[in-house]
Amino acid sequence: MIRPRRRDVNSRDINxxxxxxxxxxxxxxxxxxxxxxxxxxxxxxxLYITTAG
Incomplete structure (x- = not known):
């Protein structure tokens, strides 16, 4: 079974x-x-976002 490679993702690059x-x-x-x-x-x-918690 071939598993896909894991890619590290920088959360700042996700929109x-x-x-x-x-x-x-x-x-x-x-x-x-x-x-x-x-x-x-x-x-x-x-940029920041406010939350209640």
């Missing part, structure tokens, strides 16, 4: 459209939360 109220699942912790609103870091120009 999803996320809207406020969309459900988010954190596989590492098994936590479900909802997306809030987008923020841009004042100095670094990086």
């Amino acid at each position: 999803y459209k996320i809207f406020g109220g969309d459900g988010i699942y954190n596989e590492a912790d098994g936590v479900i939360c909802s997306a809030g609103f987008w923020l841009i870091h004042k100095h670094a120009q990086e």
Whole structure:
């Protein structure tokens, strides 16, 4: 049986459209939360999203 090679994927290279109220699942912790609103870091120009959890 031939198994496909595993490719390491940088999560910053994955693009999803996320809207406020969309459900988010954190596989590492098994936590479900909802997306809030987008923020841009004042100095670094990086995007963040608020959550309740």
